[in-house]
Amino acid sequence: MSTGDKQDFFDKPENIRRILRTFYGICALLFAADFLVHRHTEHGWEGLPGFYPLYGFVGCVVLVIIAKWMRTFLMRPADYYERLELGTEDSTVAAAAEQSGGHSNGGQEHV
Amino acid sequence: MFEVAPFIPFFVAALLALVLRGWPRALVMIAVPLLGLANLWMLGAGSFGAYSVLEFDLLLFRADKLSLLFGYLFHIAALIAIIYALHVRDTLQQVVSLLYAGSALGAVFAGDLMTLFIFWELLALTSVFLVWARRNGRAYMAGLRYFTLHILSGLLLLGGIIFYAQSHESLAFGQIGLDDNPYSWMIFLAFGIKCAFPFFHNWLTDAYPESTPTGTVFLSAFTTKAAVYALARAYPGTELLVYIGATMACFPIFYAVIENDLRRVLAYSLINQLGFMVVGIGIGTSLAINGAVAHAFNDVIFKGLLFMSMGAVLHVTGRINGSELGGLYKTMPKTTVLCIVGAASISAFPLFSGFVSKSMVMSAAIKNGYDWVWLILLFASAGVFHHAGIKIPYFAFFAHDSGIRAQEPPTNMLVAMTIAAALCLAVGIYPQALYGLLPYAVDYTPYDVTHVLTQLQLLFFSALAFVWLNLRRLYPPELPSVNLDVEWLYRRLLPQAIRGTVAAAFRLDGRVRRAAVAGVGNLMESVASHHKPDGVLARSWLTGSMVAGVVLLLGVYLLLGFAL
Numbered sequence: 186m187s188t189g190d191k192q193d194f195f196d197k198p199e200n201i202r203r204i205l206r207t208f209y210g211i212c213a214l215l216f217a218a219d220f221l222v223h224r225h226t227e228h229g230w231e232g233l234p235g236f237y238p239l240y241g242f243v244g245c246v247v248l249v250i251i252a253k254w255m256r257t258f259l260m261r262p263a264d265y266y267e268r269l270e271l272g273t274e275d276s277t278v279a280a281a282a283e284q285s286g287g288h289s290n291g292g293q294e295h296v
Numbered sequence: 297m298f299e300v301a302p303f304i305p306f307f308v309a310a311l312l313a314l315v316l317r318g319w320p321r322a323l324v325m326i327a328v329p330l331l332g333l334a335n336l337w338m339l340g341a342g343s344f345g346a347y348s349v350l351e352f353d354l355l356l357f358r359a360d361k362l363s364l365l366f367g368y369l370f371h372i373a374a375l376i377a378i379i380y381a382l383h384v385r386d387t388l389q390q391v392v393s394l395l396y397a398g399s400a401l402g403a404v405f406a407g408d409l410m411t412l413f414i415f416w417e418l419l420a421l422t423s424v425f426l427v428w429a430r431r432n433g434r435a436y437m438a439g440l441r442y443f444t445l446h447i448l449s450g451l452l453l454l455g456g457i458i459f460y461a462q463s464h465e466s467l468a469f470g471q472i473g474l475d476d477n478p479y480s481w482m483i484f485l486a487f488g489i490k491c492a493f494p495f496f497h498n499w500l501t502d503a504y505p506e507s508t509p510t511g512t513v514f515l516s517a518f519t520t521k522a523a524v525y526a527l528a529r530a531y532p533g534t535e536l537l538v539y540i541g542a543t544m545a546c547f548p549i550f551y552a553v554i555e556n557d558l559r560r561v562l563a564y565s566l567i568n569q570l571g572f573m574v575v576g577i578g579i580g581t582s583l584a585i586n587g588a589v590a591h592a593f594n595d596v597i598f599k600g601l602l603f604m605s606m607g608a609v610l611h612v613t614g615r616i617n618g619s620e621l622g623g624l625y626k627t628m629p630k631t632t633v634l635c636i637v638g639a640a641s642i643s644a645f646p647l648f649s650g651f652v653s654k655s656m657v658m659s660a661a662i663k664n665g666y667d668w669v670w671l672i673l674l675f676a677s678a679g680v681f682h683h684a685g686i687k688i689p690y691f692a693f694f695a696h697d698s699g700i701r702a703q704e705p706p707t708n709m710l711v712a713m714t715i716a717a718a719l720c721l722a723v724g725i726y727p728q729a730l731y732g733l734l735p736y737a738v739d740y741t742p743y744d745v746t747h748v749l750t751q752l753q754l755l756f757f758s759a760l761a762f763v764w765l766n767l768r769r770l771y772p773p774e775l776p777s778v779n780l781d782v783e784w785l786y787r788r789l790l791p792q793a794i795r796g797t798v799a800a801a802f803r804l805d806g807r808v809r810r811a812a813v814a815g816v817g818n819l820m821e822s823v824a825s826h827h828k829p830d831g832v833l834a835r836s837w838l839t840g841s842m843v844a845g846v847v848l849l850l851g852v853y854l855l856l857g858f859a860l
Contacts, residue, residue, distance in 0.1 A: 193625075193626045195625070195694060196697075205763065208756075208759070208760075208763070209760075211756060212756050212757060212760050215749070215752055215753045215756055215757075216753070216757075218749055218753075219749075219753070222745055222746075222749060224745070224746040224749065224750065225746050226746070231662075231750075237750045237751075237753040237754045237757070238753045238754070238756075238757040239757070240674060240675075240678070240754065241678045241753065241754040241755065241756075241757035241758040241760075241761070242757040242758070242760055242761045243761075244674075244675045244678045244679065244758070244761075245678055245679065245682050245757075245758045245761035245762065245765075246761050246764075246765065248549060248550065248553060248675075248678075248679050248682060249553060249682075249761070249765055249770070249771060249772065250770075251550060252550045252551075252553035252554045252772060253554070253770075253772045255550055255554060255779075256554050256772065256777075256779070258780075259554075259779045259780045259781075260554070260775070260777045260778075260779055260780075261777060261778045261779070261780060262777065262778065263556075263776040263777055263778055264778075265778040265788075266778060266787050266788065267433075267434065269787075269788065269791060269792075270433075270437050270787070271433045271434070271437070
């Protein structure tokens with residue numbers, strides 16, 4: 186526990202390096218275990234050595250890359266819905282919306 | 297013997313909580329789930345409380361192993377959530393949370409569809425106040441949307457029941473199954489809305505993160521699990537559910553990766569976990585149903601734990617966005633550890649509760665030839681570790697130091713989280729305790745070399761991907777933003793379409809009015825112009841011009857006389 190400027194565990198780069206090195210070691214051991222331990226499998230692909238580690242790694246990288254790509258067309262400003270729903274829009278946006286006649290008190294949001 | 301339906305203690309306690317204050321209220325609230333659990337244990341399987349409305353025989357309480365498991369679960373979840381909320385001084389929240397838990401119990405033990413419908417609507421009616429209890433504009437709007445969708449679910453259920461009653465003698469709640477009858481689809485959809493099926497899932501990601509820190513813990517426990525129970529009761533073995541479930545397990549993880557509000561990340565991950573249960577129900581074998589139900593049990597505990605830890609962060613810091621948090625482990629070590637236990641459980645690490653139930657669904661999928669579904673579920677398992685297992689603890693408690701030096705949350709919050717964490721570990725280490733409660737006999741051992749090894753490989757290499765992406769600075773940063781989802785249709789498109797139509801109507805109306813006014817003006821002008829000085833009718837005419845007129849007239853007569 187810390188107060189003030191005391192350096193905490195994860196503030197020290199050597200601690201992080203040590204943890205990462207242990208982590209890489211465990212990963213290597215787990216990968217190697219595939220060739221040493223006989224697994225009983227129910228499925229063709231499942232029996233391939235390194236299937237689970239590769240699937241986990243590739244799956245997560247693909248997941249993150251697709252998610253990042255999704256941001257390009259899904260991301261909107263944080264007040265995207267509020268502007269309309271709560272009428273908290275700033276005056277320039279408000280003017281554009283008000284002009285069209287519908288007052289934005291959000292009550293008509295629900296059908 | 298004097299029999300009390302499980303929902304009654306909760307409703308009575310809610311009445312008491314309305315008049316009591318301070319520690320007597322706390323005492324009543326803690327006693328209710330404990331006494332209720334004892335009551336349910338004594339009741340066991342069986343049924344009572346038959347009554348009839350019109351010509352239908354209805355049944356207030358009907359318990360078998362399936363409903364009993366959910367009954368126990370709801371009592372435990374209520375106990376944990378009540379302890380977590382003990383510090384709250386808000387009569388509204390405390391009363392409706394008891395009513396809400398009671399409604400969930402009523403729904404799970406309903407012996408017939410009509411009773412189910414009543415509690416189904418009560419679930420919506422009571423839970424929406426937990427959203428509104430946040431008492432701000434966003435929560436109010438989110439609550440209204442939540443309520444609208446849940447009332448829609450209730451109406452579909454009622455419509456389904458009416459059709460069902462036309463072709464069935466009894467309204468007993470049992471296997472329905474999908475067929476050509478409209479009622480089967482209406483009831484299916486009613487359950488599906490509450491279960492956050494794709495396209496109907498946004499009420500969950502919309503309303504849960506807007507509730508109070510304590511309210512979300514209640515919300516995450518009951519509504520969706522009551523829907524899982526209803527699906528398991530009425531639609532086991534429906535193949536469509538396998539594909540719906542696989543979709544639910546898969547798509548939310550993409551949103552969870554880019555979402556900034558950490559409780560919304562958990563809401564997406566809740567849909568992902570529901571996907572596993574729905575797949576299990578869809579496969580419908582005894583192993584799959586057992587897996588689905590066991591996973592529902594575990595999910596309530598570990599998802600509750602995660603929501604509690606994030607609620608604690610929100611409670612002490614007032615913030616919940618990943619972009620504003622970080623480095624909290626320094627001053628909140630206990631909450632950090634408890635959150636990591638929840639994260640390990642949802643990620644299905646061996647010795648944690650998720651491991652012993654998720655693998656049952658996965659095994660059932662591969663045993664029944666759903667290879668692609670199995671691959672999707674495996675991807676979803678890796679993904680859930682990525683966003684719920686790593687992202688939640690990492691961005692809240694580690695990552696960059698946000699400079700926030702928050703203290704640990706109140707003791708009651710820590711106690712509630714500790715109970716949940718202990719349950720996660722207990723079920724993970726000694727799964728037989730849970731397996732004994734499952735609806736079917738269990739012939740399944742989660743702990744063998746293959747299982748443990750492959751799961752560890754999957755998880756460690758998912759973590760490796762996270763580390764690698766982070767070191768290469770490829771990991772998407774937390775950004776304050778809104779990500780569009782299906783809700784855009786009714787939060788943006790529909791209101792704008794309505795607004796546009798109304799505006800167009802007003803414009804047209806204005807134009808017609810202006811044209812009419814101008815027309816009347818012109819008419820008046822032209823009439824007036826004849827009478828004005830120098831107007832045709834106001835001019836003084838010369839006598840000669842009148843004589844000329846008469847001559848002209850006579851000339852015309854003459855011509856006519858000749859012509860005829």
